[in-house]
Each structure stands twice: as structure tokens, then as C-alpha cells.
Amino acid sequence: MESSVFHTQISAVRALAATSFNDRNELLMAFVVDPKKNLLARVIAVQMIEEVKATELRERIASFSPNASTESVGLGISVMGPRVGTRFPSSLKQAIEELLDHWK
Numbered sequence: 001m002e003s004s005v006f007h008t009q010i011s012a013v014r015a016l017a018a019t020s021f022n023d024r025n026e027l028l029m030a031f032v033v034d035p036k037k038n039l040l041a042r043v044i045a046v047q048m049i050e051e052v053k054a055t056e057l058r059e060r061i062a063s064f065s066p067n068a069s070t071e072s073v074g075l076g077i078s079v080m081g082p083r084v085g086t087r088f089p090s091s092l093k094q095a096i097e098e099l100l101d102h103w104k
Helices: 006-017 024-033 039-051 055-067 092-102
Strands: none
Touching: 006 024, 006 039, 024 039, 024 055, 039 055, 039 092, 055 092
8 A cells, every 4th residue: 555556555445445454444544544645545445444334433534524635536537427326525525524424
């Protein structure tokens, strides 16, 4: 996860989420709050936290939310169409807010 290439960071975050490491959730949280990491990869890390149901991170994520970037991020392509229900958070802050809302 130390690569500066965002594709590599995203792959690393997704691979980490698929592991059963004892500190997996802590590593995902550390990635989310690290300002040196790519914003898109950090959004993916939030989604991985949701996927692995790491609800023990709720308070830490909530306390980080006010500091989360509102800078626009995206996948670089438009996949929206009348039959495609794909949506993606527009910022790290939105990803965190959606996660917290889902966990209510």
C-alpha cells in the first residue's frame, strides 16, 4: 500500500479487505485517514470497511468525518445509463457519510 500509483493502492486495499489478518480493519482505517494516499483509493477503503462490516470503527470514522476531503473523485468514466444502477461517492466525505448513514 506504499505505492504512489493509485491503481496499486486500490488493489492493495481490496486485497487487504479479503484477508483475515487480525489488524485488517485497523490498517484499512489508517489508510482512510492518511492524507498521502490517493483520494480515490481512500474512498475504496471506506467501501471495504463497509464490506467487511467493521462497525467497531464507527466512532473513529465519525470523528474523522468533519476533516474528510470534499474534493471530487471519480472513476474517470461515465457508466451511468438507464439500465445501470451504478453510483459512486463523489468525495471521501460523502463516502464516509454514506457509510455512517448505512450503519445507523
